[in-house]
Amino acid sequence: MTIEDALIxxxxxxxxxxxxxxxxxxxxxxxxxxxxxxxxxxxxxxxxCGRLYQVGGNRVEYQSNEIYKIGGIVIR
Structure with a gap:
């Protein structure tokens, strides 16, 4: 999943x-x-380090090098 897809x-x-x-x-x-x-x-x-870190103050969590959560919202 790309950064754009995660943000959408x-x-x-x-x-x-x-x-x-x-x-x-x-x-x-x-x-x-x-x-x-x-x-x-x-x-x-x-x-x-080239990876998405925060979106509007909400931390981005990764799992297996894929974006898993932004703030409290599960993206995966």
Whole structure:
């Protein structure tokens, strides 16, 4: 599962794409910085060592190198 797929599942909205890139999830606009997702709406996306670390202040948990949870929401 990609980071984009995990965020779509986390926010639960319909994904919209523009020019092959994720543009909007539900009513939240997606912003990129240096080719990586940086914001979804007002929620900041943080990375550590190239992996997703936090979404809007909610920690990301991994299980077998796959995103398992964001905050209290199970993604897998």
């Amino acid at each position: 599942k986390y926010y639960g909205g319909r994904a919209e794409y523009s020019c092959g890139r994720l543009y909007r999830i539900g009513d939240k606009r997606v912003e990129y910085s240096c080719g990586q997702l940086s914001y979804v709406g007002n929620d900041r996306i943080d990375y550590s």
